[in-house]
Amino acid sequence: MVINKLEIWYRDFLSTRGIMELIFKIALLPIYVLIILYNTLRRELYSAGVIGRKIVLKKAVISVGNINLGGAGKTPLIIYIARRLVIMGKKPSIVIGGEALADEALIYKAQLPDIKVFTEKNKKTAIERANDSSCDIIIIDDGFQLLNVKKTLDIVIIRDDVSPTPIPLGWGREHISALKYANCIFISKPSHNYALKSIHGISKPIFIMRQVPEVIVNAGTGKIVNISEIVGRKVLLFSMVPSIGYISYELSHRGIRPFLVQFPDHYRYRDVDIKLVLKTGRSADYIITTEKDMLSIKNSLKKSHKEIWTLKSKIDIKNESEFWKMLMKKLNV
Incomplete structure (x- = not known):
């Protein structure tokens, strides 16, 4: 409950335009820059093989992630992809990890009763379980920031109704430039054109999802x-x-x-x-x-x-x- 109250306060704070709020945001600029530098450096070093070792799984891996905090539409997109794969004769499984796994697992199990859902607090453990199962495709829920797993397809879904400016000055998990590491981009909730304006110049396949x-x-x-x-x-x-x-x-x-x-x-x-x-x-x-x-x-x-x-x-x-x-x-x- 405390986290939820902080989240509501932070959303309200980001939408304010007063003088004190402006001063506070300016004070947060160094943290904002450090977060962008950290995420960029981390991705570049992983990409170059300087740090970490990518785990190559026995199965094909589809990751559906985002760069926004809050709901972006990952769950309905994963359900859509999983259903289509089953129709095609494939045996997908879904991997969930982290704090929200209880809610997401309920949805997947209700809407995809014939698909195995692997849930663990540690996402790596859930991936290992899925890799040892009889499935032929692993779909990772919220896997874009998971850099130590080799992915067959890395999908990023971003919200069009929220500015992608990273925290602490916005509601983004990473800078928009991180999208260059994705294979394709889905834009959900198309209503304000924030996303389309922000990703101008990023050469990736773009799909609009409603x-x-x-x-x-x-x-x-x-x-x-x-x-x-x-x-x-x-x-x-x-x-x-x-x-x-x-x-x-x-x-x-x-x-x-x-x-x-x-x-x-x-x-x-x-x-x-x-x-x-x-x-x-x-x-x-x-x-x-x-x-x-x-x-x-x-x-x-x-x-x-x-x-x-x-x-x-x-x-x-x-x-x-x-x-x-x-x-x-x-x-x-």
């Missing part, structure tokens, strides 16, 4: 309602995902303007939280949340909430066929 709302499903009854049927209705949208603003943006393009209630990322819902949401949305025709939130709610609470609907979206990729041609070439298929 998550298009399709239907809502009632949590209690399973009833399905097409998004077009709730246009003009009162809608409350609550979520812990950082991209709630983008979800609202996509809904608004469909003629739906929801009232937003945002919880901290990786939040653990309690009964009191859901009661508050239901009270806030008592005049709404629909109370909607994401699939990630719904899994967390079902995992945390005993009661089935028939008043809540789950939003389901589809992945739409511009030049989708070009991406799969590139991937198949990398996999020697």
Whole structure:
């Protein structure tokens, strides 16, 4: 909870424009420069083989990572890629490591029940387990900063609704120049053109990815309602995902303007939280949340909430066929 509160404060701080905030940001400039120098030097030394030794695995390795803090769309992209690989007769597995593995593992296991998901606090341990399994492709969730593993395809997904300026002056994990080490770039949440402007001059294949709302499903009854049927209705949208603003943006393009209630990322819902949401949305025709939130709610609470609907979206990729041609070439298929 302390980390979540700090995250909210930091997001608010980055959006302020007061004199004191400006002075503070200027004071942080040396740290900003040091972080960029450290990340750049680390990548260059790894690339030159001066430090570290790249582990060559028995399986093909697809990494999906980002350079932004917060949600960029890795999970839906990984689900999309894994499903397509299964249709093609492949046996992918997914590797997750770090603090967020519980939330992500729930989503993968719910949406990809036939795909093995390897979860460990230490990502290297999870990769070793996947390498010894019967899968033929390892998909690493959040693997761009993992420099000691040889990858067949290194995908970086960046948010277009957040400035990519690195911390502590922005919400980026690395400088935008790090994208030159990727094989291809996905731009998610296309709404502000921050990303397109920032990556001008970086010669990598670029794919625009949208998550298009399709239907809502009632949590209690399973009833399905097409998004077009709730246009003009009162809608409350609550979520812990950082991209709630983008979800609202996509809904608004469909003629739906929801009232937003945002919880901290990786939040653990309690009964009191859901009661508050239901009270806030008592005049709404629909109370909607994401699939990630719904899994967390079902995992945390005993009661089935028939008043809540789950939003389901589809992945739409511009030049989708070009991406799969590139991937198949990398996999020697």
